[in-house]
Amino acid sequence: xxxxxxxxxxxxxxxxxxxxxxxxxxxxxxxxxxxxxxxxxxxxxxxxxxxxxxxxxxxxxxxxxxxxxxxxxxxxxxxxxxxxxxxxxxxxxxxxxxxxxxxxxxxxxxxxxxxxxxxxxxxxxxxxxxxxxxxxxxxxxxxxxxx
Numbered sequence: 001x002x003x004x005x006x007x008x009x010x011x012x013x014x015x016x017x018x019x020x021x022x023x024x025x026x027x028x029x030x031x032x033x034x035x036x037x038x039x040x041x042x043x044x045x046x047x048x049x050x051x052x053x054x055x056x057x058x059x060x061x062x063x064x065x066x067x068x069x070x071x072x073x074x075x076x077x078x079x080x081x082x083x084x085x086x087x088x089x090x091x092x093x094x095x096x097x098x099x100x101x102x103x104x105x106x107x108x109x110x111x112x113x114x115x116x117x118x119x120x121x122x123x124x125x126x127x128x129x130x131x132x133x134x135x136x137x138x139x140x141x142x143x144x145x146x147x
Contacts, residue, residue, distance in 0.1 A: 003074040022035040024095040024106065025093075025095035025100070026094065026095055026100075027093070028135065029093040029095050029100045029128060029135050030091045030093035030101055030102060032051065032128070032137075033091060033093065033102040033104060033124075033126050033128075033137075034088055034091060034104070034133050035047075035051070035122070036048070036051050036126075036137060036140075037086070037088060037104070037106065039040060039051070041086060043075045043076070043077060043079070043080040043140075044075075045072055045075050045076065045077070048071075048072060048075060049072055051136060051137055052068055052071075052136060052137050053068075053071075053129055053136040053137060053138045054068070054129075055068070055138060056068040056071070056083060056137060056138055056139065056140075056141075057138075057139050058139065058140045058141070059072050059139075059140070059141040059142065060142060061142040061143070061144050084108045084109055084110040085108060085109050086106050086107070086108045087106070087107045087108070087109050088104055088106055089105045089106070090104065090106070090116060091102075091103075091104045091105075091119070092104075098129060098130040099127070099128070099129055099130075099131075100126075100127075100128040100135060101125070101126065101127055101128075101131070102124075102125070102126040102130075103123065103124070103125055103126075104123070104124040104125075105121060105122075105123055105124075105145070106121065106122050106123075106127070107119055107120070107121045108120055108121070108122070120144070120145070121144075121145040122142050122143060122144045122145055122146055123141070123142070123143045123145055124141070124142050124143075125141045125143070126139070126140050127139045128141075132138055
């Protein structure tokens with residue numbers, strides 16, 4: 001009986017530590033996803049490459065499926081063009097062991113058909129895998145939000 005009580009007490013004592021670990025993982029994962037959006041907008045291929053798993057793939061806002069190499073190639077320095085101003089308005093990260101999911105809302109402004117600036121939004125869904133202790137992105141899907 002003492003053994004059972006001792007094990008139960010040890011588990012209860014470790015519960016706050018486990019919750020803190022999950023909270024820290026979620027914070028780290030959210031920060032990494034937000035950084036990934038920023039380095040893409042800066043056309044920083046080296047930083048992007050470091051954040052992408054070898055088997056990365058992406059679904060663009062128009063539904064195209066792109067390989068890691070194709071995405072990296074799109075962000076070559078000679079293809080750099082001004083990105084519309086973007087604001088990350090929501091980030092929710094859910095780590096689960098070695099896999100994590102991040103859902104993000106991104107607002108951006110661009111000229112409309114009438115020349116007036118319009119604010120639009122899209123949802124980004126990231127899947128990450130912990131590789132050698134670091135979160136790397138396995139996939140990313142962008143979905144425009146109608147509005």
